[in-house]
Amino acid sequence: MNDFPAHISPHLPARIPDLVARGQEADWRVVRLGPRLAALIGGSTDDGSGRRLEQLLGESLPDLAELAREAAGSDEPLTGIPVRLRGAQGAMTLTVDVVPGGLSEDYRSREVQFFFTEPRIHAGADPGAAGLVGTSPGLQEVLRKIQLYAFSEAPVVVTGETGTGKELVARALHRQSPRSGREFVAVNCTAIAEELLESELFGHEKGAFTGALRSHRGRFERADRGTLFLDEIGDMPLRTQAKLLRVLEDGRIERVGSETPLLVDVRVVAATNVALEQAVGQGRFRADLYHRLSVLRIHLPPLRERREDIPLLVGHFLAEFNARYQRALRRLTPEAVGLLQAYLWPGNVRELRNVLERVYVEAAGEVIGARAFSEWIQERQDFLPGDWNLEARSRRQPLPVVPQYPLATDRQLLGAPAQQEVLRAEPVAGRLRHSTRPAELDPGEIRRAYLATGGNLAAAARLLGVHRATLYRYLERFGLTRADLESG
Incomplete structure (x- = not known):
C-alpha cells in the first residue's frame, strides 16, 4: 500500500x-x-x-x-x-x-x-521573491496585504516562524512602494552586540567611544527616504527600544556622541518570530513601542500549513539551481514531492530549499526520486533537537523527531509509514543509494530494487524513481518475470 x-x-x-x-x-x-x-x-x-x-x-x-x-x-x-x-x-x-x-x-x-x-505568485518577479511562491489561501492573503500596505507609510510588523520568508515580505513591500527607488536596509537585531547596536542603527561621531576613529552613518541615515527592515525586533534591548520609539514618533535620530538631531524619512518594517504581546507582558518589550509599531500586520503561515505550495516551490528552486550550476535537472517524481509534503518542515521554506539543494548536488540524472532523500530522512529520524541519543543511534533504532516549532513538540516530523517506504530499501547498493532516477535501468538494478522492497513492484518503481508503468515496460523489454527477479 x-x-x-x-x-x-x-x-x-x-x-x-x-x-x-x-x-x-x-x-x-x-x-x-x-x-x-x-x-x-x-x-x-x-x-x-x-x-x-x-x-x-x-x-x-x-x-x-x-x-x-x-x-x-x-x-x-x-x-x-x-x-x-x-x-x-x-x-x-x-x-x-x-x-x-x-x-x-x-x-x-x-x-x-x-x-x-499559471500560479498567481509574486510580489515582483525577481529572485528575491523566491519564498513567496504559491497559490495557497494563506500565501495569497500575504500577497494581498503586501499590495495593500505597499503604498502606506505606516510601520508594518511581519510575524512568522523562522525560515518562512519574513525578509522577503519586507523586500516585496519596498519593491512595490513609492520608495522602491531608494535603499532597502536590513538589520538583524540579534546579530549585533548590544553595545554596538545603537551605533549601528543611529550612527556615531568620531571619538564617541574607544575605537570610533571616524564618524559613521547609521542604518537609519542609509535608509533615508527608503525602507529599514528590523529583523528579530522582539530581542532588541529595552534601551534601544526607547530610542527607536522616539524615531518613530518624530522622525529624528541622534548619533552616539552627538546631541544634534538629524531628520530622517524612513519607513520601518519589523519582523519577529516571538509573540510581541507575550514579550510585553513579560516586560521584555515596551508596550508603547508595540502599539506604535503594530499599525499594520502580516502573518506568514508556516510551510506545513500550505503544503499545496510545495510543488511550485520545488519547481522554482530547481530552476534557480539549474541556472547556478548550469545543469538541466527537470523535476522530482510525484512520489518524491509527496514525501516532501508529508514532512512538517520546522525550518519552513529555508529548510526546503536547503534540502533540495543537497539532493540536487548529489543527483546523477535528470529526475529526482524519493530514494534520493533517504539519507536526509535517516538524519531527521535520528535527531532530537538539542540532544543526540547516541545509544539509540548505535542500535539504529528509529526515533521520533521532535520539531522545534511551538505547540507541536510531540509530533513526528515525518510519519513512520512515509519514512519506512524509503528507508526499508537500505540494502540497495550502487547508484541506487542516495541517488536519483537513472537515465536507463538495467536488469541488476531492477532485481535489487524488487528484492529490497519485498517483491512489491509499485514500491520498487518508487525506489527506482520511475512510474510503475515504466517499470513494467522495462520488465517486458528485458523479458523478466517475477520468478526471474526472485531467482536472481
Whole structure:
C-alpha cells in the first residue's frame, strides 16, 4: 500500500484542456493546442494538430512526452506536477494535471489531456521573491496585504516562524512602494552586540567611544527616504527600544556622541518570530513601542500549513539551481514531492530549499526520486533537537523527531509509514543509494530494487524513481518475470 500523500486525484475541475495528445511510448502527436498554451509559447492554435509533441513543445516544455507516457500507463490522473516553461513571456514555473483518456480502437494508442495552471505568485518577479511562491489561501492573503500596505507609510510588523520568508515580505513591500527607488536596509537585531547596536542603527561621531576613529552613518541615515527592515525586533534591548520609539514618533535620530538631531524619512518594517504581546507582558518589550509599531500586520503561515505550495516551490528552486550550476535537472517524481509534503518542515521554506539543494548536488540524472532523500530522512529520524541519543543511534533504532516549532513538540516530523517506504530499501547498493532516477535501468538494478522492497513492484518503481508503468515496460523489454527477479 502506498502511504505517501495522494498526488493522484479523481476530482479534477471541469475545464477545457490546454493540450490534447494521442500516442504511445515515445510517439505522441498533438491533437489540439488550446489558446492559453499557444499564447504562452508564442504560437497559434493552428500550429499543433498532427505534429509530434516533442517537435512542437520540446524546447518550451521538454517534460510533456514523458508525462504523457506516465499518465498513459495509469488509470488515474497525475496532478500538481511542476514543469518549467520557456515561452514567449520568459521562463516560468507552471503546474500541470495530466489526465489519461480513452484507448484507440486498436488499443495501440491513448489520448492524454493536459491542464496547465499559471500560479498567481509574486510580489515582483525577481529572485528575491523566491519564498513567496504559491497559490495557497494563506500565501495569497500575504500577497494581498503586501499590495495593500505597499503604498502606506505606516510601520508594518511581519510575524512568522523562522525560515518562512519574513525578509522577503519586507523586500516585496519596498519593491512595490513609492520608495522602491531608494535603499532597502536590513538589520538583524540579534546579530549585533548590544553595545554596538545603537551605533549601528543611529550612527556615531568620531571619538564617541574607544575605537570610533571616524564618524559613521547609521542604518537609519542609509535608509533615508527608503525602507529599514528590523529583523528579530522582539530581542532588541529595552534601551534601544526607547530610542527607536522616539524615531518613530518624530522622525529624528541622534548619533552616539552627538546631541544634534538629524531628520530622517524612513519607513520601518519589523519582523519577529516571538509573540510581541507575550514579550510585553513579560516586560521584555515596551508596550508603547508595540502599539506604535503594530499599525499594520502580516502573518506568514508556516510551510506545513500550505503544503499545496510545495510543488511550485520545488519547481522554482530547481530552476534557480539549474541556472547556478548550469545543469538541466527537470523535476522530482510525484512520489518524491509527496514525501516532501508529508514532512512538517520546522525550518519552513529555508529548510526546503536547503534540502533540495543537497539532493540536487548529489543527483546523477535528470529526475529526482524519493530514494534520493533517504539519507536526509535517516538524519531527521535520528535527531532530537538539542540532544543526540547516541545509544539509540548505535542500535539504529528509529526515533521520533521532535520539531522545534511551538505547540507541536510531540509530533513526528515525518510519519513512520512515509519514512519506512524509503528507508526499508537500505540494502540497495550502487547508484541506487542516495541517488536519483537513472537515465536507463538495467536488469541488476531492477532485481535489487524488487528484492529490497519485498517483491512489491509499485514500491520498487518508487525506489527506482520511475512510474510503475515504466517499470513494467522495462520488465517486458528485458523479458523478466517475477520468478526471474526472485531467482536472481
